[in-house]
Amino acid sequence: DEDKIDFWKETVKTKAMKGVQLFADKSFDSDFIRSYGVASLPRFILIDPSGNIVNSNMYKPSDTKTAKILADLLQ
Incomplete structure (x- = not known):
């Protein structure tokens, strides 16, 4: 959903978040979440x-x- 992505991008920008920031577009069904065994967010x-x-x-x-x-x- 574009609104969620735009909100995420704006949050990263306004909070000047450092490091690599990733957006889990499919929530906990994403390949990234499954590949790295993420059970909760945020995750480092x-x-x-x-x-x-x-x-x-x-x-x-x-x-x-x-x-x-x-x-x-x-x-």
Whole structure:
């Protein structure tokens, strides 16, 4: 539905949301939701450069635990 997409785009813009923002156009029937095992939204997923899921239930980027996880992965 175009209205939902437009509302989502405007929200991302007005809230200056960082990172990759995706719209689940089919709600929980979308390929993305099924592929990544998403059970609730919003969801933060850590994906490596090869496209592999490192953590499918990641903390918010602003959470201090995120920095620790990333630092551990980079060692």
